[in-house]
Amino acid sequence: MALILHIDTATATGSVCLSRNGEVLETMENADQKDHAATITLFIQQLMKRHHIGPEALDAIAVSAGPGSYTGLRVGIATAKGLCYTWDKPLIGISTLQMMAAGMLQQLIREGTSAGDAYLVPMIDARRMEVFTAVYSTALEAVLPPQAMVLEPSSYGAVTGSKPAFFFGDGAAKWQASAIAVPDAFFPEYGISAAHMVPLAEKAFADKDFKDVAYFSPDYLKAFYFPRKT
Template identity: 40%
Template sequence: MPTHFILQIETATQVCSVALSRDGTTIAFRDIDEPNVHASQLTLLVEALLREAGLTFADLSAIAVSKGPGSYTGLRIGVSAAKGLCYATDLPLIGVDTLAGMAAGFAAKHAEEIEPKAWLCPMVDARRMEVYTGMYDHRLKPLKSAAAIIIDTHSFSELPVGQRVLLFGNGADKFQELFAANERVAVIPHFRNSARYLSGCAYQALLDKQFEDVAYFEPYYLKDFVATTPKQR
């Protein structure tokens, strides 16, 4: 069976990240967790990562990108870059659900800490008390589709008796105090998106030949972009 290298791009949040995987396993990655660097740093990260791994685009089987939900600007930059690379190299494009990638990455990173059968709730910040989120069981089976939800003290009150849920992602950290007294909801802080978490999903999509139409593929914004006017000082 041939070896498959995939270049992966993650820009759905503040983190600008690229990774390389071989047959579903991450072999190298670079993350920059700083605001407003996607446009200036993404292609530089790609070039540096390939050079570091001793690979060229000719060695790749596909390019994968985190398709959302997430930041409108970040997603637009990441998807545009991925599409441009696919056009230039004639490589197939794979779109990976951002929340599914987060759930897979969290499950792998915290495998020894996750309590049996806990549900996983990745959260991408959508400002104020709103997040983009979904729900997955401990085997990463989707339980709830992605949605933009405003979180309050009554959120998760519909959980089955005895069920616990773990919140993580840049949208979850702000709810630590809100759920501090709730034994059924745990916030796992400081989890950040990374392209290295896309490896398993991207590889499975490659094996299944689930490729995007490069000409028509668009990010999954979930909400319409609303332009705002800067406040006057």
């Protein structure tokens, strides 16, 4: 059981969360991706001040490790690593897609929707018809590993159709029209939040599953594209 600071800047919405013993104390969010570098450290200061928490009280710092926005991931991970160095705290890296699956599972439970034996399919917009995605069971185990996928009508055919599937995230709308023929496909609203990594980070802390602060880097899933001038 631990007091953990959580940081997520993988997508357009950046957020910071404090949790104690697996329970969320408070979360602050910013929906303007251009401001992540300016707001994340401010959020951290405000949260810790409001809850009378000094750096010495923290047990670990968790950060969404990707995939997602190249710039956003660098901001979040650089911030987390800097704090870990300065405050001598262990670093926990959480897959952004698995974090989203955990958040959707929590949302379905709150809404009284029985996820049962279903698939959770987070989708992050990667421009054009490409998304970062994975398929998880309700035990948050990867059925289809995280990957960059160019969407086609047959996408997810190998794992969907046999049970209900919840598609969500800012990339889900791209595929919604193509999924009409997929039985039991649902597209619930979803808002990403650092609070969604709390149960995963709590487990990682208990398992002492920490990252090497010196060498930890974002999980981009694909190389960054630099357009060449002609």
